[in-house]
Amino acid sequence: MVFNSITFFVFFSLFFLLYWFVFKNNLKLQNLFLLLGSYVFYAWWDWRFLSILIASSLITFLLGIHIEKRINPRQRKILLSLGLLLGIGGLVLFKYFNFFITSFNVAFSTLSININIQTLNILIPLGISYYTFKTISYLLDVDKGKIKATKDWVIFFTYVSFFPCVLSGPIDKARTFIPQLERKREFNYDMAVDGLRQILWGLFKKVVIADNCATTTNDIFTYYHHLPASSLLLGAFFYTFQIYADFSGYSDMAIGLSRMIGFNITKNFHFPFFSQNIAEFWRNWHISLTAWLTEYVFTPLSITFRDYGKAGLILAIIINFIICGIWHGANWTYLLFGFLHGCYFIPLILRGTMNKNKKIAKGMLLPSFIEVINVFTTFFLVMFAFIVFRAENIGEAFHYYRRLISRSLFTIPKIPGNKYEAGLTLFFIFFMMLVEWIQREKEHGLQLEIKRPIYRWSIYTCIIFLIGMFMQSTETPFIYFNF
Secondary structure (H helix, E strand, O other), rough: OOOOOOOHHHHHHHHHHHHHHHOOOHHHHHHHHHHHHHHHHHHHHHHHHHHHHHHHHHHHHHHHHHHHHHOOHHHHHHHHHHHHHHHHHHHHHHHHHHHHHHHHHHHHHHHOOOOOOOOOOOOOOOHHHHHHHHHHHHHHHHOOOOOOOOOHHHHHHHHHOOOOOOOOOOOOOOHHHHHHHHHOOOOOHHHHHHHHHHHHHHHHHHHHHHHHHHHHHHHHHHOHHHHHHHHHHHHHHHHHHHHHHHHHHHHHHHHHHHOOOOOOOOOOOHHHHOOOOOHHHHHHOHHHHHHHHHHHHHHHEEEHHHHHHHHOOOOOOOHHHHHHHHHOOOOOOHHHHHHHHHOOOHHHHOOOOOOOOOOOOOOOOOOOOOHHHHHHHHHHHHHHHHHHHHHHOHHHHHHHHHHHHHHHHOOOOOOOHHHHHHHHHHHHHHHHHHHHHOOOOOOOOOOOOOOOOHHHHHHHHHHHHHHHHHHOOOOOOOHHHHH
């Protein structure tokens, strides 16, 4: 069941009522109910994968306890290595094994050697990339003494499987989430109402923006061989907003749902398209993944390569983003996507401005001319990289890029399908960006401070009407379910 479905609405309504009105006076029962609800939610997709989720939770739970008990550094290292091997090994098996076999076969075929190793019929468990990163960070934090190993299996299993986040994040660290499970939760009306607003804004982005962008994006990327470069540029533009509205919409809903049941989880997006350079963009895009990679990949690498100065820093950032790209899936396009973003950092590193974060239009309604140039340059770089992210393979990506370099870039775009729908989607994109610009100092687009209820409810009613008008009869999964 997806968040934008009637099935989930019924599920969460029943869960919410039982959670607050039946189990609120007993923390252990409330946590157990939350765990069971999370397992029902996950098993709804495919009950067979539930065993993998439970096994991953159990192994990590036991290893965490034993790592903390061991005084001998060598024993701790062995246990930690075992946990990392099982976690990373599971990802490799389910997500990358067939990719390695296929790449191996192709590599030998170019040498006219036909080895033809057979791939396996493996289904990728939903959310494995997200909950595996949770378990890995937990073991690393326990080993470094950043967190005490929890002895309550219900709390730990709930942390790993927490249903608003289990399929597409955000990736919360145990040291920020587990303490919330350990203390009694009281229903907070203001927190719940703001959660509802954030859910509504997330639904708007998913249903009205992302799903409509998908129609035009799919048509253009399917028929790009026969379209002018201006159409291809428009396709890249639509896809950039599709993936943003889709993923940030999911994150908004996950955060809003969590707030309704008393949890504050990691913010995953902070208006990234107003960023003035690529480093700032990644501080505002998929924040939980960026923070995870920064702490557990980039920082250790930068320490390892520190003797090499800026060259070592460049190498660390490129490796970090290659891992970020591969995390998304088993395709060379994702590796290239990560490599491109790593290369984008090189000018910032050479100038020593990678860690500078200047707030756009601070205290002003409109940005300066230089800020506008910086924002558009950053957006163009991001959009350019998303072409390879969207492509089926490297060959298609480079063909798309080649067709972009044409005089037809300056012609009127030809749009396959319904031009009226594409024009309407452009209007909604403009509306979304206008709202987010006005609200850029807030937590989300609908965190309104309008005192008169009639004005607030007029806005809510319009958004609900648009969601109802564009809601599809069939459930439309989120893009990041694929990763």
